[in-house]
Amino acid sequence: MAVVTGGAGGIGRALGRRFGQEGMKVVLADVRKEPLDQATRALAGEGIxxxxxxxxxxxxxxxxxxxxxxxxxxGAVHVVCNNAGTGAVSEGYMWEHDLADWRWGIDVNVLGVIHGIKAFVPMLLGQGDGHVINTCSGNGGFAPIARGAMGGPATAVYPMTKAAVLCLTESLYTHLQMTGTRVRAHVLFPGGFLNTGIWESWRHRPQRYAPTQKRRTPEHTLADVVARFEAAGARIEFTPLETVADQVVEGIRADRFWMMGPPTPAEDVVRRKATSILARSNPDYLVDVLSQSAAKTPATEGGKH
Structure with missing residues (x-):
């Protein structure tokens, strides 16, 4: 049986459906009751x-x-997907980010994964097998996006939390290996653009994380992001959520730590980052969401900007 947090929509709902199609019983978990009830009824309507x-x-x-x-x-749990997440809500440079934005992002995206590990891994260890899948992102898991879709600096909150998720999952993998258990850890990189509610997380922001600073710009919607791309002459093709769910099922069967789709040009940032680290050079691999280099200032003599 499978447990999926963030299960009321997006990747979480697609995972629940895919696990159900494999004959598994499913528990969807989410902080939003009405969408959660709708998602659960939809699965039940399919005989899951x-x-x-x-x-x-x-x-x-x-x-x-x-x-x-x-x-x-x-009576048992076989798959745990720590998938709940919140997206970018900050504006401006990182030193201008609202502290409430940092707290919300860290509490959901990082502590949420830690809580899932703490609550479920001992249960899996007691059973002797199982899988923990933590949802990550290339934005942070590879390297932070430097320039956002709306033209300004991209939030630092979201990629920082996703970098932490990758590190957490790598550590979990090692710790599980040391015990000799058959419980496995995996990290999910959905890849591409996804048509999910994470783009508009601000719509269901809890009151305890209410902004403490007045916004200078309106909150952005997914439609705003798409319009920005189209204005730049780029075309967005959304990755089907069913493809992401298939990727997870295939990854479990193959006992694959890195749950990723086929190689994409975006992964070149990983090679460039490794080269930069080994060469002790400046991080010129950082990109904006339109895949343009974020290093706009020409290099001067000595390699300094």
């Missing part, structure tokens, strides 16, 4: 045995309750 549990991943007691309720209802 599914339950929805309202869960706040920023609160460990809530995740602990999710684990207990899952075990009480189904």
């Amino acid at each position: 045995e599914a339950a929805g549990v309202v869960t706040d991943v920023t609160d460990y007691s809530s995740v602990e309750s999710l684990a207990k309720e899952t075990l009480d209802r189904f």
Whole structure:
């Protein structure tokens, strides 16, 4: 059976459906009750045995309750997807970011994964097998995007948290290996553009993370991002969420740590970053979302900008 946080929509809902198609029982967890109920009913309508549990991943007691309720209802857990996440809501340069934005991003994207590991891994170890899949992103997992779709500096909050998710998952993989268990850790890089609610996370921002600074610009929607790309002569092709879910199922079967799709040009940043580290050179591999180099200032003598 599978547990998926952030299961009310987007990748999480697609994962729940895909696991159900494999004959697994599914628990979808999300902080939003109404969309969660809709997602659960949709799976049940397809003949999938599914339950929805309202869960706040920023609160460990809530995740602990999710684990207990899952075990009480189904008796075991085989796959845990720490998938809940919040997107970019900050504006301006990173020293201008609202501290509430940092707290929200860290609590959901980092602590949410830590809470999932803390609550479920001991259960999996007790069973002797299972899989933990943590959702990452090339934005941070590879390198932070430097320039955003709307033309200004991209938020530093989101990529910082996704870099942490990668490090957490690498550490989890090593720690599990040291125990000799058959429990496995995996990191998911969905890849490409995804038509999910994470672009508009601000719509369901909890009051306890309410902004403490007045915004200078309006909140952006996915439609704004698409319009910006089209104005620049670029065309957005969304990666089907079903493709991402297939990627996870295939990765579990292959016992693959890196759950990634086919190679893309975006992965060149990994090679360039490694080269920069080994050469002790400046990070000229940072890019904007239109794949333009973020290093606009020409180099002067001595290699300095």
